[in-house]
Amino acid sequence: MLRKRLLALLGLLVIASMTLVACGGTDVPAAPSVETVEVIVTEVVEVEREAFTTPHPILSDLKVRQALAYCTNKSDLLKSVYPLISDEARAGLVMDTFIPKSHWAYAGDENVTIYSYDPDKGRALLDEAGWTLAEGADFRTNADGDELSLKFTTTSATFRQTWAAIWEQQMAECGIRIVRLHAPASWWFGDTTGIARRDYELGAFAWVGQADPGGQTLYACDQIPFPTNGWEGQNAMGWCNEAASTNIKLANNTLVQDERIAAYTVVQQEFTKDVPSIPLFNRTETFATAADLTGFAPTPGQEYYNYNVQEWARPGQDTIILGFTQEPASLFTLVEDAFVANIAYQIVRPAQEWHLNYEFTNSPITKELPTLENGGTTNNDVEVSEGTKVVDVNGDVVELAPGVTVKNAAGEEVEFTGGTVTMKQLVSRFEIADGVTWEDGTPVSSADLELGYKIACDPESGATSFITCDKTANVEFLTDAVGYIQTWVPGVQDPLYFVPVWPIYPNHQLGDVPAAEWATNPLVAETPLSYGPYKLVEWVKGEKMVFAANEHWVGGAPATPNFVIQFVTPESAESLLLGGEVDILASESLAGLTQALVDAEAAGAIKTYTEAGGTWEHIDIQLFIR
């Protein structure tokens, strides 16, 4: 028996050796192995047509889309999810375009088509479109007898289930059958599933509104994702309106505020005329604090509500406790951009700019933002020739070569044929405020900004996007002040040119650490050196982050000497606030205004704040089918 087993083992060894020989061993190279990439020409499966070029049989009809909009009662949807806020506050949340009404870029009610709730008008439009309601029937049909039935996809979040159920009823009242699919967020927002693959007829989700409305990747014709373009672009609806497309690009590529407003107005006009999407409402942001907390002032447009954390105080308390339902994964915000990570990071390293009421201003650690108006930025004419790195008319960074189309200094689109072409080049001088000092007493220097640039542009750092690095022609670090001169690649005409570009990292502490090690280095990820109002003293995983006043903070001593972020659970958050274990629960930790919070506020135990947040819900309409 034993002999048989030994023979079998020997046999296996012989086969293994023969396999190795057959594989043809190669000599071990003396130099370290370098990752090689080989382009393989693969057989492409024949397809009969390009995907998403056939208009949707129902939704490509403008009358149907307008009917959907007229049949939508946004106020009732809001009531379903925010039953406790006032009617006035509710009215302020309704969205008619992709820009909030209080935003500087909003076109104004008179310049857009507003679809106020009018089911009769909606029904009439559907009749005109050939979708009629037979006597006794609940849902409309067309001449072929097909029912007006649409698949509606969104996440399974309770919030969306609530308003979607009401919307389904509203559509049913107009004779439209809505088949709801509440998919897991992981599928809906997945990289290769859901929205990313245009896998919906009607799809609801939210965009986060910002001080700058952006929108180029959402509404431009060349931003429609297709299988053939690697699904690049975010215009998943497939909406292509030439006027809107041209103006959204203009709005994102001109430096003149008035021109931007005019361009955004055109886009909003076309957007509301074509109805590729139904904007619904801004989500609210609810905050609840101890009744006697002072200094807490969340402001629309300012993403990080703790921008003035140094002013927060409670009488008789030496510690302020902020409850967080999510623990930051890392404080290396170059790779970890979760909201909670940024909130925690702001405490030790405040942002270089603020967005109070959607307006950009410098924060206490920076000098005036460099604009064209104040002379901090110049938009120079430069001559470029073949081989120069430029930004073409599509916004891509390319080497100038014959056939490349660029915008010349006069703003005309020209195809490069050789020789030279004059283009615009932005140059900005960014400066850090005097007296900004690390918690160990070392003054912040230009070398710290240089390290920020080096790490942000090193692919080994693990950062997600390097587009800013690609668009940078040169960075000159100042010796006469703390700051740098940023020279963009010719053709970059980013309207946010005045926003500081590079992070500040302590060169004296981390200057020798290779970029590849930053993500795992505790000095980066867990205990970043502070130049902010507080320094991070201790991070007890799963429990809390403890901060103490930074005596070197440029703004003087904070109002409260200690600050703690306490990690709580969504289930426990309210009881911990009411029980006095935490002082503040912010919007990311509260599901909204609840009866318990309203009652506690009435009893004088807490104070609540409800504001329109930047995030807005909408229903996108798929205009094409596969």
Next chain:
Amino acid sequence: MTVFYIRRLFQMALVLLISAIATYTLLNFAPGGPLAGLRQIQQTGRFQITEDDIARIRAYFELDLYLPYRFMRWFVGWPTGPVEIGGREYFSDVVVGCRKPVETEVLNDDGEYEIQVTGCNELVYMKDLTGRRVSRGIIRGDFGLSWRLLRDRPVSELIISRLPKTIQLIGLSTLLSLFIGIPLGIYSAVKQYSRFDYIFTSLAFMGSAMPTFFFGIVMILLFSLIPKEAGWLYVPAGLSESVRGYTIPLLGEVAAGSVKDRILHLILPVAVLTIVNISYYSRFVRGSMLEVMRQDYIRTARAKGLLERVVIMKHALRNALIPFITIVVFTLPGLFSGAIITESIFAWPGMGRLYLLALGDYDYPVAMAIFFIIAVLTVIATLLRDVLYTIVDPRIRLS
């Protein structure tokens, strides 16, 4: 006996391997992961995700490797590159993954168009694995790096940070449940159909039927929020310790982080778990005791004139507790996995909460590590149960 243990060890290894393959495969086929939501960030002049960015991030998290190779690297920390024998490299050009898949719309058998991966624009070869970061393998105790919860840092660090709190909570509540539940079950069985038995049985049913979630909230209201508002004695509503000192009527000043503070924070979650466990354990012991009390050897013991106490404690209880061993040993994986709902309600920083967060945030290395450790503890508990059976019941022999 030795043959039994050897066979059992092989079985355990096989069960662990199968469970590891199954859970790893399931999680890897689930949507989500490090790229989830990336396309939902509006792209601007300062933030754009290109095809190259996606490929780079996929490679960073090993998602560009085919599943069997990814699993092997996670499980045993191999392959790490071509095999080197006698100064020569083998398998260098073996394809182990795809960096940039080609997706094409194809007509499926149902006559519908669907998007499928039909090729690859950039293959990953075995030689490309050289120099890539890799764990030593989960079977050597290296659980790899966290994707989301503790980004790029060891999973073990996360687990170690949560484990003591879970052991504290589950250990204490299990001990209390055993000390209270077993005598209650015995007494209820001995006094079957008495008033105590009726009351106890009703309460036990209520305790086991009431959802922990609801029970926890009721406890917070009754013993924390309402009495605090009324100025009475109360206990903290949640967390494992306070950040700043506080005063409780009758107990006076409580310093943050003191032993007194920690004990006070333990009371509510331990009470909830203990009450739920007591109702379960005591009903089990009661049923088992009633079964044993009807056996002939109990009648014989009584006929011999033994004291009732001796009959119950020595003859009945020992036999009644044999099936109870199963319950007790399986608290071992529970000590690690924690109590998801209780930890959530009381914001207790334990393993249950970590597990929930790992699944919710698509941190699959963390979720897989927890799965695997629970699987290991479960097979150990199974072995322990078999061994304990032979000790408490001489009739059982392992062979």
